[in-house]
Amino acid sequence: MQNNTQHLLDAANQVILGKAHKIRLALCCLIARGHLLIEDIPGVGKTTLANTLAKLLGLNCQRIQFTSDILPADIIGASVFDPKNLTFKFHPGPVFNQMVLADEINRATPKAQSALLEAMEEHNITVEGKTYPLPRPFFVMATQNPSHQIGTFPLPESQLDRFLMRLELGYPNHDAERLLLKGEDRRSLIASLPVKLPPEQLLNMQEAVTRVYVSNAVLDYCQAIISFTRESSEYYCGLSPRAGLALLNAAKAWAFMNQRDAVIPEDIQAVLAPVAGHRLRAGNNDSAAIVAPILAKVSVH
């Protein structure tokens, strides 16, 4: 099963150049049943990443472009009067897809944002007293412009907490950029991609991840990290219990992707920056810098 993930990653790396580690983390997030927030300036390949992953995983993908006048109904759908049957019929919105790319989520008003975030949390949508389940697997990949840009509503901490990981893609390096400039059009490349990991297999994987073993030693380390963030003066507010669970889930998925059946501290360290960075928010957006004191000071045993 793990071999398939490797094939998938290899294929994805052909499309998105020089971002192997980020792609790996994005897949890890997916396998851990989490949602992904990508925060970066426009044009570094956020949408390409979403489309590539959707294609390789054989998921139907829908993009929602968030704007300042988008309404919750534009996301979750609306009941429309059917003149034939004289009834209201629910027309599902773009959120009823296995993979949803929520582009520039922080350009929408908080009302519209929360419509999506609630769907992410509950895995179903209730409209006029009726509940509609969302498809499985369900994966939201939201992109966010850096909050200093004009016309943004930064996501509050409570909403940020719902994303398992936050990634910054960043500029490609020199060689990767040269290849990109030389190579063929990304869109046609994506169109030609085969499905490497069908949805059933993804569901199986997600199931298998929950069975990854976590020893007491790893739990000790995990708890040491959590209490460090709560006690240290470097962070305004420590990690929540939900964040602890998220960290452990992500670490399990990471261990699984590395063909191990038990989590080791390195797994936690590998996913710590994307999982804890946006939750700690120590004055900057550089996740790696935010978690650096944790990695340095919390000892591994």
Add this chain to the structure above:
Amino acid sequence: MNNAHNKNVLIFLLSSIGLIALPHVGHIPKVLSVFFYLLLSWRFTGIWKRNWLPNKLMVFFLTVCGLALIYSQHQGVFGRNAGTSLFITALALKLLEIKSERDLYLIAYLAFIVAASQFLYEQSLFMAAYILFVCCVLFATLVCINSGKPQPGAALKTASIITVQAIPMAVVLFILFPRVEAPKWLMFNEKNQAKTGLSDYMKPGSISDLGLSGELVFRVKFTGALPPPRQRYWRGPVLSHTDGKRWTQVKDMEFGRFLDKIVFKGPPYQYTLLMEPQDKNWVFALDMPAVFALPLSRNANYQLITDENPDKRAEYKITSYLNYNTGYITRTEYKDATQLAGEPSGKIKQLVKQLHGFDGAPEDFIKHLLNYFRKENFHYTLTPPLMEENPVETFLFETRYGFCSHYAAAFVYSMRVARIPARVVTGYQGGELNTAGNFLEIRQADAHAWAEVWIEGMGWVRFDPTAAVAPERIERNIDIEQLVQGGFISYMPAGAAQEAFNWLKQTRQLWSNIDYNWQRWVINYNGRNQSRFLSSLGIDDIKAMLYWMVCGIGLITALLSWFLLHQKQKAVDPVLRIYNRFCKKIIKQGLQKGAGEGVKDFAGRVKKKLPEQAADINRITGLFIKLRYGRNATLDDLKLFKELVEKFKS
């Protein structure tokens, strides 16, 4: 510092200061205590009502008031009492102007000084324990000031741990730090604290004042066997001169040079004598002291005298013999010991004649006289009727109620009438055996007077006429209260009350044993005892002492830090211990595992440095991961892991 933080710390600080000043209430003038607690409660109120705190002008006014109070009470600021009052008043005033964290520290340190000044007044074990407790609370206050989130419980716990950890250090400093004798001015007022004991004269009735006092005079610990109870006579002043009523010591001791050499017989008794502070320089040795060291000396009356200041507790090592022969009598002694105030009355002469005082051997007369006391209707009581005129005659022929001083005086007087040299010896008799510590406690109630008669060929011989009348007075301890109330000696009722009494007695003995050791080993550890103790350990000069002190402190610090460092490693499981051994082997290569570094990352680094051993490193790391983080590690894995680590050579 936020407000809530401030509040908790302040409550803590003020409470601990209230506790610290509490024992001083008995020492400083009442007015100053009231002033102190008034300001303290003012400050307490100020925690909640900030506006009520005095402004600068008011504080100035209060300072003037405080100084005026001190001056009016002590007429100055020098000396122990005035100094203590000054510190306490300053502490109270400083409380009213807490502005920054620095003020909190200042107050805490001032409070430590006030706590320490307690020992100028009282040095008992209880007080030491109390001060230790109070210091613990002060430490907790300091912990609170420094912690982000002050929690009194946790702070107290930390403070107690700190205090316990400091104890070994304190012990080393106590034993080895050079002693500086307290300057005299510090002890200004201590004179009137010394206890009054036996006086240097005796009048019928004078000892009865002491008879009621349970106050401790001295304690004796024997190295070997204890002398039998009826032989425990602790020799004090010898009274040879009489004016008919009072018996006093002779002033002129010149004859001491002509005394015969004492011949000691029988087994020696070696003991340590711990004198409580007193106002006279007498040391009550077991009759008769033979071996003793400076500053003790034996005067012409065979009484031990110390040259040192008797206001302090002092310990002496003495050896005594119960059997002795003082040899011949000097002329002066003979003159003193047969002196009478005027011509004795006919009645007494008649009695002496009747008892063959004039025609028989002295021994026979003594026997007859003691028999006379025994057979005639003489009574032992601590509340005898007053005998103003001619006390000896009144006692012998009229009242016949009396205690040791009456009997001793009457006995010696009769001897002298028969021209037999005799004198009164005062001191203590008996003492209660503390079974817990196996030492004797001699209290004021044990004060006694007996007689000494010089007999040809035997020297001065002790006779106790009181024993003839009330042998139980000599052979065992009497219950003073019973004696006083009933007028006669009686014993505790048997049965349940007796048991309860025994239990109480045992508890009291246990406590006084602890107290004895405390006084002996802690309070009495002065410069002289320190140098004696240290030279017994081979530490002779101050240089060696300092050397030992530094070593001792270094050792304790090392031990404590080792303990603190080791604490974490102790909890480690065997897998981790073996892995640590592996890490130690790699340290030789200049590679050290970072605290936050995972084993796999570390192995990656190590492999780069030691590529030829990559396989071993991989196996070791893999096994470690399996054992520590894996789901189903087996014992074989552990064995293999251990083996690999042991074989591994970097």
